[in-house]
Amino acid sequence: MSGDRKGAGGGSTDAEADDLDASRSLARDAAALPDLDAGGSSDRDTSPSPDRDASAPSAGRRPPLLLALALGAATTTLLSLGHRDVGYTRDEGIYFAASRAYGGWAATLAQRPGEALSAPVRDRAFAVNQEHPALMKLAGGVAARLVATPTVPSPGAQGGDPPTRGLAPLLPEGAAMRLPAQLLAGLGVALLTLAGAGLGGSWIAGVLAALWFIALPRVWFHAGLHCFDVPVAVMTLAVALAYRRALSSPRWGLALGPILGVAIAVKHNALFLPVLLGLHYLVCLGRAGALGRPRLWPALPFASMATLGPLTAFALWPWLWSDPIGRLAGYFAFHRQHSYYNTEYLGLNYNQPPLPLAYPFTLTWATVPTCLLLLAAIGLAIGLWRDLSPRTGSLRQDPKDRRWSAPLRPGEGMDGLLLALLALFPLALIALPTVPIFGGTKHWMTAYPFLALAAASAWGALWRAVTPASASAVGAPLRRRARVLLAPLLALALLLGPSIRSTIHAHPHGLEQYAPLIGGARGAADLGLLRGFWGHALTPLLPTMAGLGERPFDLHDLHELARVQYEREGRWPPGLRPAGTSRAQAALLFHERHMTTYEVQQWNALGTATPAAIVELDDVPLTSLTVRGVNQSDGDPPPADDRGP
Amino acid sequence: MSPRRPALIALGVVLAVAAVEWVAAARAYRRAISGADWRALDAHLAAIPGDEAIVLAERWLGPRARLEVPRLRRWSSAAPPDLAGWPRFHVVSLGGEPWTRDLRGEWPEWPLGHVPEASSRDHLGPFTIHHFSPPGAAETVADLLEGRLEVRDARGRCPERAGGFACKQGRVERVVAEVTFTPRRCLRLAVDDGDALTIRAPAALLGDTLRGHLGFDDFNARLRSDAPLLLTIAVDGARIAELTLSDAQGWAAFEAPTPAGRHDLTITVLPTSAGTWGDRGYQDRPLHAPCLELRSLRHPGGAG
Numbered sequence: 001m002s003g004d005r006k007g008a009g010g011g012s013t014d015a016e017a018d019d020l021d022a023s024r025s026l027a028r029d030a031a032a033l034p035d036l037d038a039g040g041s042s043d044r045d046t047s048p049s050p051d052r053d054a055s056a057p058s059a060g061r062r063p064p065l066l067l068a069l070a071l072g073a074a075t076t077t078l079l080s081l082g083h084r085d086v087g088y089t090r091d092e093g094i095y096f097a098a099s100r101a102y103g104g105w106a107a108t109l110a111q112r113p114g115e116a117l118s119a120p121v122r123d124r125a126f127a128v129n130q131e132h133p134a135l136m137k138l139a140g141g142v143a144a145r146l147v148a149t150p151t152v153p154s155p156g157a158q159g160g161d162p163p164t165r166g167l168a169p170l171l172p173e174g175a176a177m178r179l180p181a182q183l184l185a186g187l188g189v190a191l192l193t194l195a196g197a198g199l200g201g202s203w204i205a206g207v208l209a210a211l212w213f214i215a216l217p218r219v220w221f222h223a224g225l226h227c228f229d230v231p232v233a234v235m236t237l238a239v240a241l242a243y244r245r246a247l248s249s250p251r252w253g254l255a256l257g258p259i260l261g262v263a264i265a266v267k268h269n270a271l272f273l274p275v276l277l278g279l280h281y282l283v284c285l286g287r288a289g290a291l292g293r294p295r296l297w298p299a300l301p302f303a304s305m306a307t308l309g310p311l312t313a314f315a316l317w318p319w320l321w322s323d324p325i326g327r328l329a330g331y332f333a334f335h336r337q338h339s340y341y342n343t344e345y346l347g348l349n350y351n352q353p354p355l356p357l358a359y360p361f362t363l364t365w366a367t368v369p370t371c372l373l374l375l376a377a378i379g380l381a382i383g384l385w386r387d388l389s390p391r392t393g394s395l396r397q398d399p400k401d402r403r404w405s406a407p408l409r410p411g412e413g414m415d416g417l418l419l420a421l422l423a424l425f426p427l428a429l430i431a432l433p434t435v436p437i438f439g440g441t442k443h444w445m446t447a448y449p450f451l452a453l454a455a456a457s458a459w460g461a462l463w464r465a466v467t468p469a470s471a472s473a474v475g476a477p478l479r480r481r482a483r484v485l486l487a488p489l490l491a492l493a494l495l496l497g498p499s500i501r502s503t504i505h506a507h508p509h510g511l512e513q514y515a516p517l518i519g520g521a522r523g524a525a526d527l528g529l530l531r532g533f534w535g536h537a538l539t540p541l542l543p544t545m546a547g548l549g550e551r552p553f554d555l556h557d558l559h560e561l562a563r564v565q566y567e568r569e570g571r572w573p574p575g576l577r578p579a580g581t582s583r584a585q586a587a588l589l590f591h592e593r594h595m596t597t598y599e600v601q602q603w604n605a606l607g608t609a610t611p612a613a614i615v616e617l618d619d620v621p622l623t624s625l626t627v628r629g630v631n632q633s634d635g636d637p638p639p640a641d642d643r644g645p
Numbered sequence: 646m647s648p649r650r651p652a653l654i655a656l657g658v659v660l661a662v663a664a665v666e667w668v669a670a671a672r673a674y675r676r677a678i679s680g681a682d683w684r685a686l687d688a689h690l691a692a693i694p695g696d697e698a699i700v701l702a703e704r705w706l707g708p709r710a711r712l713e714v715p716r717l718r719r720w721s722s723a724a725p726p727d728l729a730g731w732p733r734f735h736v737v738s739l740g741g742e743p744w745t746r747d748l749r750g751e752w753p754e755w756p757l758g759h760v761p762e763a764s765s766r767d768h769l770g771p772f773t774i775h776h777f778s779p780p781g782a783a784e785t786v787a788d789l790l791e792g793r794l795e796v797r798d799a800r801g802r803c804p805e806r807a808g809g810f811a812c813k814q815g816r817v818e819r820v821v822a823e824v825t826f827t828p829r830r831c832l833r834l835a836v837d838d839g840d841a842l843t844i845r846a847p848a849a850l851l852g853d854t855l856r857g858h859l860g861f862d863d864f865n866a867r868l869r870s871d872a873p874l875l876l877t878i879a880v881d882g883a884r885i886a887e888l889t890l891s892d893a894q895g896w897a898a899f900e901a902p903t904p905a906g907r908h909d910l911t912i913t914v915l916p917t918s919a920g921t922w923g924d925r926g927y928q929d930r931p932l933h934a935p936c937l938e939l940r941s942l943r944h945p946g947g948a949g
Binding site: 342347349351352369370371374375378458461462463465466491494495497498501502505506514515516517518519520521522523525526528531591593594596597599600603604608609610611612614616618619620621624631 | 649651652653655656658659660662663664665666667669670672673674675676677678703705706707708709711712718720723724739740745746820821822823826827828862863864865868
């Protein structure tokens with residue numbers, strides 16, 4: 001697409017020209033996803049923007065690859081180091097055990113492929129946690145075999161998993177197993193930097209997109225875990241970016257299927273993508289006037305997703321290799337009949353559907369700074385407006401030479417609609433009254449990369465509109481140019497500050513953090529919003545627990561397999577033996593509204609309602625450690641004149 | 646309007662909200678209560694007479710508050726039945742407002758009547774201590790289930806054992822139970838289906854009113870059963886109250902007028918179904934156990 005804007009060298013000082021310039025760029029620039037392999041979308045403006053100038057005047061339209069790589073690497077490094085303080089979540093306990101089984105299978109595959117590929121050996125390994133695809137657990141298991149430091153023998157370990165030692169021991173076993181997800185988080189940040197830079201027309205927009213996503217406390221928390229939520233969000237982004245290119249490139253059309261297959265092999269959220277992309281594609285065809293050509297309906301991108309996608313997912317999940325239909329049916333049945341979780345929302349405990357329709361939207365607002373959501377909403381609105389605006393020039397004609405392998409031309413992709421679909425669908429899905437109650441924001445986190453990109457597109461469009469082209473022109477006075485360069489940087493800091501502060505302050509309890517306008521953790525506690533749900537806010541208590549000596553110990557919501565992981569790494573106090581509440585001499589309690597049941601059981605069993613130690617976030621108790629004989633409850637004196645018969 | 650203007654407005658609004666969030670973040674992301682604040686609160690509450698109740702406006706503060714302030718470890722603070730029966734009581738609040746969502750339901754006249762106004766307030770660092778002396782408030786004469794009791798089921802007397810009563814058809818215990826996600830100190834009646842349980846308080850000291858609550862323990866059980874229960878209360882053999890209660894009523898309050906002085910009090914409880922329904926039909930676990938608290942109150946100018 002040729003640029004309507006004046007080139008940098010032709011900058012005018014005429015305010016009217018700037019205004020016209022601004023309105024055009026506002027309509028044109030928003031929500032046009034970039035082509036990552038081509039250094040920017042071919043239908044995009046080629047003129048430099050003020051903040052693009054700020055970053056790399058000579059870089060022109062090339063995506064800031066080095067910046068993306070640096071941010072991605074920094075993300076992975078910080079996650080790998082920082083998440084040593086993040087306790088092991090309930091789900092991770094199970095995935096650790098699965099990863100040990102899958103990693104053992106991978107080791108056998110490397111040494112004795114014939115044996116590993118035999119059905120009994122394969123099934124024995126992959127039967128563990130068969131309700132989720134294997135890819136991330138397999139990657140975690142392999143990572144542990146490569147870089148885990150030696151684990152200690154754990155006599156109580158379920159299944160008697162043997163101690164392991166990686167080939168190049170660098171990280172504790174749990175940290176090693178978390179590494180693949182952290183690498184994917186780094187990839188997500190790099191992709192967002194590139195895509196955001198393309199959308200917003202500057203490296204600052206790229207940074208905005210990347211940090212909009214990763215600097216959210218909950219995203220940061222999930223990004224470092226050996227779980228699937230941020231990995232599937234990253235893979236959803238990868239699928240979307242590949243799909244965008246696949247509409248006009250046969251090469252990407254072929255690649256789309258395997259990329260989708262990898263996404264499905266991470267988590268089932270990706271199964272919705274072909275439907276959403278199909279809907280988007282049909283609207284695009286209709287808008288291009290090509291809907292009446294049936295041969296374009298099953299275009300190459302969709303043929304690839306329909307064939308290579310399932311094949312790739314199948315290849316990456318050895319559990320399905322025997323009895324694929326039966327096991328696939330079992331997989332779907334598990335998720336269709338998912339049990340309802342307890343979740344607290346505005347002071348009420350929900351454990352049966354429906355949740356209020358507003359639930360995912362309110363929780364998103366409560367956990368993401370409002371300024372970021374506003375910018376994303378503006379980006380979505382501008383993108384949709386652009387898509388619905390009357391087409392001009394060549395885009396108005398329907399060329400007869402459309403190919404099955406590349407059905408759309410650049411510029412026909414309706415990127416605004418694509419962003420809106422992918423950003424809003426995950427929230428809308430959770431809002432449906434028939435969907436099982438899940439509760440955590442992680443279940444719609446796949447929306448966040450697209451909200452981040454929408455924010456980047458709004459950023460680009462708004463700055464272009466408000467900045468006179470003449471101000472950044474080469475010939476403009478240096479002071480004026482400097483002011484124009486500095487303003488976006490200051491605005492970026494202003495915009496991202498609350499989020500970054502929130503994340504740093506909450507670490508390692510990002511799952512319990514809330515947005516500033518909610519009042520953080522204290523405000524959420526006052527409002528009766530969910531405090532936590534994964535039995536992980538434990539690590540600050542480990543030194544105190546180590547001083548308790550030999551005691552039967554109630555783990556409460558700490559999963560036994562998560563405890564085993566601490567034990568394997570020598571972090572679990574050896575004297576604390578798991579026991580039921582009635583026999584325990586000390587107990588953990590992870591505070592949630594419905595956990596009051598277990599809290600009072602502990603009071604009754606331990607003879608005290610007073611903890612010995614507490615993990616808190618801004619005065620809000622997350623976890624209590626209660627010990628028999630410590631801080632015994634005082635009885636109430638009887639009323640003065642109740643002297644009995 | 647210039648096309649630049651909407652962009653300027655949009656950008657301005659976004660950045661203004663960001664600025665507000667910087668300020669909000671500075672307030673939200675820090676501890677509001679220091680160790681010195683807790684020590685000051687401890688000293689302040691220690692001076693309050695022992696027969697006056699002290700409760701927290703924000704229940705979520707409970708664990709730290711009990712750890713730092715021994716006075717708040719009493720059952721009347723940690724698991725109170727409600728705020729009836731206290732001529733003077735005190736509310737410790739962090740946000741400044743005493744009648745939070747947690748506490749409004751503790752006032753006996755809520756939601757039909759108004760909550761009382763504090764007679765005075767003390768400000769102590771981040772805390773506000775609201776002092777209440779509601780006009781016409783009753784005083785507690787006796788907590789009838791904490792005194793001497795005789796318990797029988799259909800198969801005979803239940804001997805007192807380890808702080809509770811061991812019946813042939815179950816167990817009766819003084820415990821703290823979770824009822825509607827709130828700790829309540831009460832008498833938990835874990836008995837078999839359809840068997841009446843009789844609790845007798847001989848020569849119980851009564852005021853002019855008997856006030857009590859009944860609720861069902863354990864959210865898992867409440868989720869899996871709505872079976873009602875029949876509760877009958879008699880004074881010297883004369884029935885003064887007969888109630889059918891279910892867990893939909895939460896921590897159900899009831900009151901009945903009583904003759905003042907010492908009288909025999911008999912409570913009969915008939916749970917229709919003590920078990921719960923699940924995937925495998927009706928099962929005896931988790932137990933849908935009722936929990937009962939009962940006090941005699943005396944209003945100003947009342948008998949007794």
